[in-house]
Amino acid sequence: MKTMIVTGGAGFIGSNFIIYMLNKYNEYKIINLDKLTYAGNLENLRSVQDNENYLFVQGDICDSELVDSLFQKHDISYVINFAAESHVDRSITDPEIFVKTNVLGTSNLLNIAKKYWEKNGEFKEGVKYLQVSTDEVYGSLGETGYFMETTPLDPHSPYSASKTGGDLIVKAYADTYKMPVNITRCSNNYGPYQFTEKLIPLIINNALNKKHLPVYGDGKNIRDWLYVEDHCSAIDVVLHKGNPGEVYNVGGHNERENIYIVKTIIGYLGENVDSSINDTLIKYVEDRKGHDRRYGIDPEKIKRELGWYPATSFEIGIKKTIKWYLDNKNWMENVTSGDYQNYYSSMYEKI
Numbered sequence: 001m002k003t004m005i006v007t008g009g010a011g012f013i014g015s016n017f018i019i020y021m022l023n024k025y026n027e028y029k030i031i032n033l034d035k036l037t038y039a040g041n042l043e044n045l046r047s048v049q050d051n052e053n054y055l056f057v058q059g060d061i062c063d064s065e066l067v068d069s070l071f072q073k074h075d076i077s078y079v080i081n082f083a084a085e086s087h088v089d090r091s092i093t094d095p096e097i098f099v100k101t102n103v104l105g106t107s108n109l110l111n112i113a114k115k116y117w118e119k120n121g122e123f124k125e126g127v128k129y130l131q132v133s134t135d136e137v138y139g140s141l142g143e144t145g146y147f148m149e150t151t152p153l154d155p156h157s158p159y160s161a162s163k164t165g166g167d168l169i170v171k172a173y174a175d176t177y178k179m180p181v182n183i184t185r186c187s188n189n190y191g192p193y194q195f196t197e198k199l200i201p202l203i204i205n206n207a208l209n210k211k212h213l214p215v216y217g218d219g220k221n222i223r224d225w226l227y228v229e230d231h232c233s234a235i236d237v238v239l240h241k242g243n244p245g246e247v248y249n250v251g252g253h254n255e256r257e258n259i260y261i262v263k264t265i266i267g268y269l270g271e272n273v274d275s276s277i278n279d280t281l282i283k284y285v286e287d288r289k290g291h292d293r294r295y296g297i298d299p300e301k302i303k304r305e306l307g308w309y310p311a312t313s314f315e316i317g318i319k320k321t322i323k324w325y326l327d328n329k330n331w332m333e334n335v336t337s338g339d340y341q342n343y344y345s346s347m348y349e350k351i
């Protein structure tokens, strides 16, 4: 039995990952360390909360005493760091918490992981640390080309800058101490349990409630979409087969313009749920400050070295996702009550 700490496991990707791992393996005990910010939701983990291989600990990755005590109490083999402030819009209005969690929190986790890795097997065995990062650290692409692992880091938003800071500290621990770490940089995820501030669940939720569907700028910004279960399988592969110190880009050539995403959701809901959901709900709003134009991942390295490629095309994944939100309206109502309403009524006040 091996034990892993998964941080941020009550968030969108972290909760999908915990469910994925507990369903796939019997030999891992998973400790979910999550602060439960506005984005953390234990409801996501209801299906595994009684699993004897699962333990939830509420806490901050910046809290060295707490993190150290987890390493002391449990024989930790893996740390997978999902915990982050993750929303670009929020980073524009409140950048400091992004630096705190995404840079200092990462540094704290790594530092304690290093301490126990050094204790273990004279620097040879023990803790492997995996940093879950983003393609946004590479900046923005023009009309052609893709992000490769060797693409220079050129972040623009406070979110992507803070993720870059975290990545560079992880890289330093690999370069300096030869600590066994990996960094994964993936494209935009979508799927079940994504907080309704992100594009796809926001559009589904607003459309079902006949609210305007906000689209930044001309709607032609391009993101490369990855179904969350494919991201989970990529992390699983990197965790077990990734070469120490390496960075792996995770994506699968599913680039789409934002407006295409919005119209696809409208098309599905208009046809299957309510014919009055149509393009008139779309509202173009002032562009996000410093909005990156295009992201596109080159996934050749992870495909070639580790044999991973996503199983889900965008066309299949988006249908599965919309169906999930339709089948889980209570989940959506719960996450969109309270604080969410206050935040978004000021955020989209122009709508």
Ligand SMILES: NC(=O)c1ccc[n+]([C@@H]2O[C@H](COP(=O)([O-])OP(=O)(O)OC[C@H]3O[C@@H](n4cnc5c(N)ncnc54)[C@H](O)[C@@H]3O)[C@@H](O)[C@H]2O)c1
Binding pocket: 007, 008, 009, 010, 011, 012, 013, 014, 033, 034, 035, 036, 037, 038, 039, 040, 041, 059, 060, 061, 062, 081, 082, 083, 084, 085, 086, 087, 101, 105, 132, 133, 134, 135, 163, 185, 186, 187, 188, 189, 190, 195
């Ligand atoms: N969602 C995407 O499309 C995407 C794409 C690329 C990379 N990523 C990265 O994947 C990771 C997970 O993203 P997500 O979309 O699931 O995010 P999320 O916002 O849904 O979840 C983040 C989780 O981290 C927790 N958290 C925040 N600060 C914490 C702290 N200081 N200590 C402990 N827990 C804390 C929150 O409570 C929440 O449960 C992030 O590191 C993000 O940068 C996400």
